[in-house]
Amino acid sequence: MLTSPATSAQDTSSLTPTLDQFRRVVLKVGSALLVDRARGRLRHAWLAALAEDIADLHGRGVDVLVVSSGSIALGRTVLGFGPGALRLEESQAAAAVGQIALARHWSEALAHHGIVAGQILVTPQDTEERRRYLNARATTLKLLEERAVPVINENDTVATSEIRYGDNDRLAARVATMIGADLLVLFSDIDGLYTAPPASDPSAEHLPVIARITPEIDAMAGGPASELSRGGMRTKVEAAKIAVSGGTHMMIADGRGKNPLKAVAGGARCSWFLAGSTPGAARKTWIAGSLEPRGTLTIDAGAARALQGGASLLPVGVRRVEGSFSRGDAVTIRAEDGAVLARGLVAYDSDDAARILGRSSREIEAVLGYPGRAAMVHRDDLALVGD
Numbered sequence: 001m002l003t004s005p006a007t008s009a010q011d012t013s014s015l016t017p018t019l020d021q022f023r024r025v026v027l028k029v030g031s032a033l034l035v036d037r038a039r040g041r042l043r044h045a046w047l048a049a050l051a052e053d054i055a056d057l058h059g060r061g062v063d064v065l066v067v068s069s070g071s072i073a074l075g076r077t078v079l080g081f082g083p084g085a086l087r088l089e090e091s092q093a094a095a096a097v098g099q100i101a102l103a104r105h106w107s108e109a110l111a112h113h114g115i116v117a118g119q120i121l122v123t124p125q126d127t128e129e130r131r132r133y134l135n136a137r138a139t140t141l142k143l144l145e146e147r148a149v150p151v152i153n154e155n156d157t158v159a160t161s162e163i164r165y166g167d168n169d170r171l172a173a174r175v176a177t178m179i180g181a182d183l184l185v186l187f188s189d190i191d192g193l194y195t196a197p198p199a200s201d202p203s204a205e206h207l208p209v210i211a212r213i214t215p216e217i218d219a220m221a222g223g224p225a226s227e228l229s230r231g232g233m234r235t236k237v238e239a240a241k242i243a244v245s246g247g248t249h250m251m252i253a254d255g256r257g258k259n260p261l262k263a264v265a266g267g268a269r270c271s272w273f274l275a276g277s278t279p280g281a282a283r284k285t286w287i288a289g290s291l292e293p294r295g296t297l298t299i300d301a302g303a304a305r306a307l308q309g310g311a312s313l314l315p316v317g318v319r320r321v322e323g324s325f326s327r328g329d330a331v332t333i334r335a336e337d338g339a340v341l342a343r344g345l346v347a348y349d350s351d352d353a354a355r356i357l358g359r360s361s362r363e364i365e366a367v368l369g370y371p372g373r374a375a376m377v378h379r380d381d382l383a384l385v386g387d
């Protein structure tokens with residue numbers, strides 16, 4: 001018997017989101033969908049159809065990112081590697097060859113619709129170490145600002161089994177929360193989560209809405225998928241945990257047919273995992289309560305008023321820097337009377353922060369010898385007390 005966190009098809013009308021309500025969407029595409037298994041070649045018609053779906057979202061002003069597998073699957077064919085598991089060095093070589101082809105295919109498919117693609121290769125450190133996280137986030141957000149579509153993949157050419165994500169479902173969830181996406185779509189070879197494997201259990205029920213991930217939901221997840229795809233239903237449920245904790249809704253949808261997003265918009269069956277908050281609120285909660293501050297920035301009254309009005313903290317408003325911290329660390333922001341105003345992720349090491357305090361942002365390059373960022377703490381990396 002299912003409990004309330006998993007909701008049957010008869011009582012989901014008030015809970016089920018629709019695609020048109022999301023403004024920043026991450027799409028995860030696995031190798032098994034993108035690459036013909038028998039020939040080891042890209043499925044060009046399928047990619048062209050998905051590019052149509054992406055262009056439709058993009059044309060409505062939606063920010064779209066793609067997390068795409070496929071580099072190893074493409075590269076192993078070019079290099080003549082046979083079926084079966086590859087050794088680490090073979091996987092890395094296949095990725096080096098296949099990544100070039102993968103990027104070209106995505107670029108050409110999106111260019112057909114007048115959309116620029118940008119390639120980003122990441123490792124776990126890029127989304128889990130705060131200094132590198134800030135760099136990866138800033139690059140991705142800049143691409144979105146320029147209306148490009150970032151195509152992201154794990155950097156399989158250098159990642160080892162000890163430091164890799166292990167599947168692009170989890171990578172996609174990390175990316176979605178990193179850039180504040182409000183929806184993550186995982187395309188799969190199944191139309192969602194079932195109470196049991198539907199291929200072997202005719203009584204398995206499809207779950208259209210999962211309001212909360214419980215141990216019962218965990219138990220429904222299956223095992224690994226094909227040799228071309230590292231994922232499986234278990235990795236998708238793990239990805240859902242990451243996504244919803246960051247305020248991102250997640251959908252599992254059948255991606256095997258052409259125009260899979262259009263199919264969902266037209267009523268095709270899928271499973272929704274619902275987030276309990278927005279990405280912005282979840283991020284502020286993380287900054288405010290989950291990170292240990294490494295230092296303190298004391299600011300003047302003008303900067304305090306600017307923060308209350310939703311502005312970033314600029315160096316000109318900083319009066320004192322205390323503590324030893326690195327770029328990306330959390331810091332406490334205080335008024336001159338000592339009152340705690342906010343917490344945030346600082347854009348400079350403590351030594352450089354001390355050198356530019358009280359200075360105009362235009363002076364940063366002259367003082368430090370490199371351009372740096374205009375804000376000491378960007379408003380997106382800041383949580384006010386009481387937020």
